[in-house]
Amino acid sequence: MKPAIIVVDMLRDNFKDSPRNPYCQEGKEIIPNLQKLLEEGRKRGFPVIFACDSFLEGDFIFKGKMKVHAIRGTKGAEVIDDLERVPTDIILPKRRFGAFFKTDLDQTLRTLGIDTIVVTGITMEFCVLMTAFEGLCQDFSVILLEDCTASRSKELRKGCLDLYRENILDPLLRIMPLDQFLREVL
Amino acid sequence: MKPAIIVVDMLRDNFKDSPRNPYCQEGKEIIPNLQKLLEEGRKRGFPVIFACDSFLEGDFIFKGKMKVHAIRGTKGAEVIDDLERVPTDIILPKRRFGAFFKTDLDQTLRTLGIDTIVVTGITMEFCVLMTAFEGLCQDFSVILLEDCTASRSKELRKGCLDLYRENILDPLLRIMPLDQFLREVL
Amino acid sequence: MKPAIIVVDMLRDNFKDSPRNPYCQEGKEIIPNLQKLLEEGRKRGFPVIFACDSFLEGDFIFKGKMKVHAIRGTKGAEVIDDLERVPTDIILPKRRFGAFFKTDLDQTLRTLGIDTIVVTGITMEFCVLMTAFEGLCQDFSVILLEDCTASRSKELRKGCLDLYRENILDPLLRIMPLDQFLREVL
Amino acid sequence: MKPAIIVVDMLRDNFKDSPRNPYCQEGKEIIPNLQKLLEEGRKRGFPVIFACDSFLEGDFIFKGKMKVHAIRGTKGAEVIDDLERVPTDIILPKRRFGAFFKTDLDQTLRTLGIDTIVVTGITMEFCVLMTAFEGLCQDFSVILLEDCTASRSKELRKGCLDLYRENILDPLLRIMPLDQFLREVL
Numbered sequence: 001m002k003p004a005i006i007v008v009d010m011l012r013d014n015f016k017d018s019p020r021n022p023y024c025q026e027g028k029e030i031i032p033n034l035q036k037l038l039e040e041g042r043k044r045g046f047p048v049i050f051a052c053d054s055f056l057e058g059d060f061i062f063k064g065k066m067k068v069h070a071i072r073g074t075k076g077a078e079v080i081d082d083l084e085r086v087p088t089d090i091i092l093p094k095r096r097f098g099a100f101f102k103t104d105l106d107q108t109l110r111t112l113g114i115d116t117i118v119v120t121g122i123t124m125e126f127c128v129l130m131t132a133f134e135g136l137c138q139d140f141s142v143i144l145l146e147d148c149t150a151s152r153s154k155e156l157r158k159g160c161l162d163l164y165r166e167n168i169l170d171p172l173l174r175i176m177p178l179d180q181f182l183r184e185v186l
Numbered sequence: 187m188k189p190a191i192i193v194v195d196m197l198r199d200n201f202k203d204s205p206r207n208p209y210c211q212e213g214k215e216i217i218p219n220l221q222k223l224l225e226e227g228r229k230r231g232f233p234v235i236f237a238c239d240s241f242l243e244g245d246f247i248f249k250g251k252m253k254v255h256a257i258r259g260t261k262g263a264e265v266i267d268d269l270e271r272v273p274t275d276i277i278l279p280k281r282r283f284g285a286f287f288k289t290d291l292d293q294t295l296r297t298l299g300i301d302t303i304v305v306t307g308i309t310m311e312f313c314v315l316m317t318a319f320e321g322l323c324q325d326f327s328v329i330l331l332e333d334c335t336a337s338r339s340k341e342l343r344k345g346c347l348d349l350y351r352e353n354i355l356d357p358l359l360r361i362m363p364l365d366q367f368l369r370e371v372l
Numbered sequence: 373m374k375p376a377i378i379v380v381d382m383l384r385d386n387f388k389d390s391p392r393n394p395y396c397q398e399g400k401e402i403i404p405n406l407q408k409l410l411e412e413g414r415k416r417g418f419p420v421i422f423a424c425d426s427f428l429e430g431d432f433i434f435k436g437k438m439k440v441h442a443i444r445g446t447k448g449a450e451v452i453d454d455l456e457r458v459p460t461d462i463i464l465p466k467r468r469f470g471a472f473f474k475t476d477l478d479q480t481l482r483t484l485g486i487d488t489i490v491v492t493g494i495t496m497e498f499c500v501l502m503t504a505f506e507g508l509c510q511d512f513s514v515i516l517l518e519d520c521t522a523s524r525s526k527e528l529r530k531g532c533l534d535l536y537r538e539n540i541l542d543p544l545l546r547i548m549p550l551d552q553f554l555r556e557v558l
Numbered sequence: 559m560k561p562a563i564i565v566v567d568m569l570r571d572n573f574k575d576s577p578r579n580p581y582c583q584e585g586k587e588i589i590p591n592l593q594k595l596l597e598e599g600r601k602r603g604f605p606v607i608f609a610c611d612s613f614l615e616g617d618f619i620f621k622g623k624m625k626v627h628a629i630r631g632t633k634g635a636e637v638i639d640d641l642e643r644v645p646t647d648i649i650l651p652k653r654r655f656g657a658f659f660k661t662d663l664d665q666t667l668r669t670l671g672i673d674t675i676v677v678t679g680i681t682m683e684f685c686v687l688m689t690a691f692e693g694l695c696q697d698f699s700v701i702l703l704e705d706c707t708a709s710r711s712k713e714l715r716k717g718c719l720d721l722y723r724e725n726i727l728d729p730l731l732r733i734m735p736l737d738q739f740l741r742e743v744l
Contacts, residue, residue: 056666065354102661111617125349133283133316159348163346168250242480245483289475290467292474293474432730438726469694470695473695502695505656505688509655509656509688531721535717541622542623
């Protein structure tokens with residue numbers, strides 16, 4: 001297995017502390033696990049990709065109830081300080097849910113010889129799930145690290161993961177906790 | 187609203203009657219609703235797109251437990267006879283889950299002036315969901331017709347739909363039964 | 373070298389004999405070479421892809437002077453009878469100039485283990501050139517077979533090829549006659 | 559006409575003064591025209607996109623004779639200082655020749671209501687031409703500003719432009735000098 005780690009949407013704008021932002025509390029709880037994953041992954045030379053929402057104000061995606069946020073070029077679209085970055089990390093602005101949508105991530109991963117993506121971050125049932133699916137479609141094996149992803153509630157995260165625990169694509173698509181992943185790649 | 191109807195993977199190979207094929211029974215139950223949708227949609231001039239898995243034998247997607255099926259050019263990759271086709275329908279072979287992945291569907295829909303896609307068929311938590319998400323990413327509003335989609339069990343379908351009943355993109359992404367959709371477009 | 377042969381737009385509608393169709397005469401002259409290429413290529417097991425314009429009547433591309441032609445689903449969008457097809461050939465409808473644009477050709481070629489595309493057909497400075505460039509962008513080496521391509525005049529074909537005879541990408545992009553290619557792969 | 563201006567690959571690494579870099583002298587000659595275009599375009603509110611090569615060291619594109627250059631994240635991949643940038647400009651890193659390849663430029667232009675792209679920069683027969691073609695394929699009208707593009711020689715630029723002066727897509731694809739464009743949009 002030659003894995004790359006994808007961290008989805010751990011952005012300042014998503015971690016604004018506000019009673020109207022349910023992602024903040026849930027997202028904060030996975031930070032220690034993400035820190036451990038990044039540290040162990042970097043030791044092993046796994047590429048780290050921060051996939052970051054990068055919207056335009058006029059984007060279609062804002063024509064519903066979603067608040068304008070993560071605007072391209074603003075501080076709010078940057079990775080939170082709790083997650084350390086190193087120069088070899090790839091910062092990947094993305095225009096929509098998945099990290100592969102209208103980006104060159106597939107080509108980057110093939111150029112790096114990657115065969116597996118480890119998908120983490122928020123939100124489980126949107127951007128994390130879409131990144132996982134897009135990766136499968138691009139012929140990468142996918143590992144969803146369940147304790148490194150969050151949604152606006154634990155029920156929602158669990159509800160989403162439970163849909164895929166047993167799936168017909170296994171072992172191309174697997175769900176596991178961080179510890180199991182680290183044991184596998186040791 | 188200028189909608190197009192997308193019917194996902196209602197293919198012969200997915201409807202082979204076998205104790206090892208849980209999709210067959212569940213999928214059959216939505217056929218009457220799909221027939222009604224197609225009939226009413228065609229009366230109103232809505233484009234109908236049959237998005238059809240169209241794999242190569244060597245495809246990555248078959249490197250897991252999934253049985254080789256829906257091979258490009260075979261009868262098994264064709265739409266089931268229970269769903270009537272008319273010459274104006276679009277038969278769209280797709281290589282992976284979603285109907286937009288490496289196809290020209292986005293361009294076709296824009297050329298036709300469509301602003302909303304109505305997504306139906308199987309399987310809810312894979313190809314149907316992915317088609318819905320890809321449509322959103324391509325700036326189309328999405329309606330998931332809950333009683334026109336199936337998975338390998340009703341629990342799985344419901345589990346998936348429940349994740350999105352209340353969602354932050356509303357009303358860009360909506361879930362409703364067939365009757366409600368028909369009332370809206372009358 | 374593991375090559376695939378791409379034959380671009382050798383379609384009935386492009387070979388209608390008419391004083392207003394300069395492609396017909398020029399295109400006919402390369403048919404013997406294409407026949408030889410296909411015969412020799414099939415002996416060696418090279419995949420053959422017929423990339424075929426497949427337009428909608430309302431397409432943007434028809435908003436200029438270009439006549440409506442090669443409409444999806446019509447006989448005019450089919451490969452001419454002078455070029456034999458065998459069941460293993462890939463018929464690839466394409467929506468615009470290049471064979472890779474909104475198609476799954478890149479994934480097909482990778483799945484087949486191809487590293488080089490041999491590009492032929494019409495028209496040199498549009499669909500043939502675009503297919504060659506898209507192939508390069510998708511990380512395939514490209515061979516343009518100069519005596520297997522045509523434009524609406526020999527001057528135009530030569531003018532286009534001359535731009536790339538010496539190029540900075542060499543040997544990723546090469547121009548050669550059919551005989552040289554056949555000698556290389558013998 | 560609602561145009562956007564695309565300036566291709568006017569990057570530091572391409573303007574290194576060296577006897578082995580024929581692009582430097584030719585590229586410098588178009589800078590005054592580009593400055594005028596940008597100034598006049600900004601007055602009229604036309605979006606300006608700097609499309610910039612942004613390669614990885616291991617990229618396929620470097621497996622030929624082309625020197626490693628314009629590496630993502632380096633100064634060499636930045637726009638030259640002679641061209642003024644303002645905060646509303648779009649800096650668009652691109653992985654290969656064309657500005658649309660694996661980028662979200664098509665979606666950005668549609669979101670901004672653009673119907674025409676004005677393509678300028680270097681090199682005429684590669685990245686400029688490819689950007690023009692990709693734009694056409696994405697249903698934008700294209701204007702190639704002949705005195706705002708360069709190649710490694712004037713003959714090469716002229717040879718390329720001459721192929722398309724009279725073309726079947728007219729007026730979707732047009733070639734004109736800067737002055738004519740400015741008169742049209744006054």
